[in-house]
Structures are given as structure tokens and as C-alpha cells.
Amino acid sequence: MSMIFTPKPTPVVDIAGTNDKFPVNRIYCVGMNYHDHVVEFGSDPQEVDPVFFLKPADAIVGNNVDVPYPPKTSDFHYEIELVLAIGKQAINITADQAENYIYGYAVGNDLTRRDLQAEMKALGMPWDTSKAFDKSATITAIHPASVIGHPKEGRIWLSVNGEIQQNSDIKMMIASSNQIVAALSELYTLEPGDLIYTGTPAGIGPVVSGDVMEAGIDGIDRLTTRVI
């Protein structure tokens, strides 16, 4: 048996403070996970549960790497998010057990073609074209929990060209990191290499070519991305 073409290399994310790499398996994302963001989307936080979706592993883009303005949109949005990096296989675990499966934490941006998302939502159809496109998941290095612990609070923010657009705290998440890992482990077999983008606070908005997004979560890292 031989491969009929050379497989692409596995996408990787840096591990902070080392030359080690985290090989990416799947990228899970959570939508509607901050009250103020659910409200800005015109929904009632009492009636909306966090929603799960995926991006392809090769959508990952490292820190300080430019991203192209994507095709087929005129409303390209940022969404700053806490990212969990899974280090052990997890099936049907509880929230109390979740920290044993989280290798580390990073800061990520769930880049979104908002106009395509609105069109698909209006049709009641899947949003994949709005979320799962090339270079749609920027991320900092992963900071191991063995070094930084398991952050439960900390300012999360994003600026465009130096102007703050998103400004909240990860303690405002509706489903906690541990609850998200538990819920996903009931739906899927979580594997080492999985990344989980945990949702964005209010203040989402557009960027255009030439804009620079700077973002961060206190106690974790800072993420800089230029749109070209």
C-alpha cells in the first residue's frame, strides 16, 4: 500500500517557553457563551443554550501571522476567545473531572464571515461556510496548565488599530471551561490534540485589509493578527 499523494503535515501550535509543538486534531467551537454577546445577537440568554460547531484543523494560524481577507464576504469579523487544549482522550467525563484532560490554554480568534452566517441562519441551514474557512482560527502559543494553572477569571479583550472593541472577563462565560469539556465528551470522543474555542463576549465587529487586531487574556497571552 502506498499513499497516492503526499499527505499534508499535521497542523501544529507552539507550546509556550519550549520548542515543543501541539499537533492539532480537531477544532471545536462554542457559540453563544457570554450573556452580553447573546444579547447583541438579539437573543434571550434565558432561552439560548451554548451551541457547538467545528473548524478544520488546517484552519489554524499562529501568532503574529497575517491572514488574508477571505473570499465571498464583505463582513469579516473577529471573535476573541479562550482556547482549551485537550491532552488526553475524554469520553463521557463530568465537569469535575475535566481539568485532568485539559493540557493548557491559549488565546484565539474565531474569524467569521458574518454575512454568510446571517444568510444561513435565516435559511435555517448549517453555517459552515461562515466559520470553517481557510485560516479562520488564529491562536497564540499554548500555555500548559502545569505552568499557569486552570484560569477561571481574567480580562479578555480585543482592539482593532489600537481601539478597544471587546472587553470582558472569562468568568462571564455561560458554560465554564470544565462544563464545555464535559458536554463535548458526551457528544464526541475528545482526543489529545483537540482545541476548543469557548465563545466570544460582546463587541464583535468587522475588519478590513490593513487592520491590525491585538487581543489578549490576562494571565495567558497576547495575540496579534494583521489582515492583508
Ligand code: MN
Ligand atoms: Mn466564536
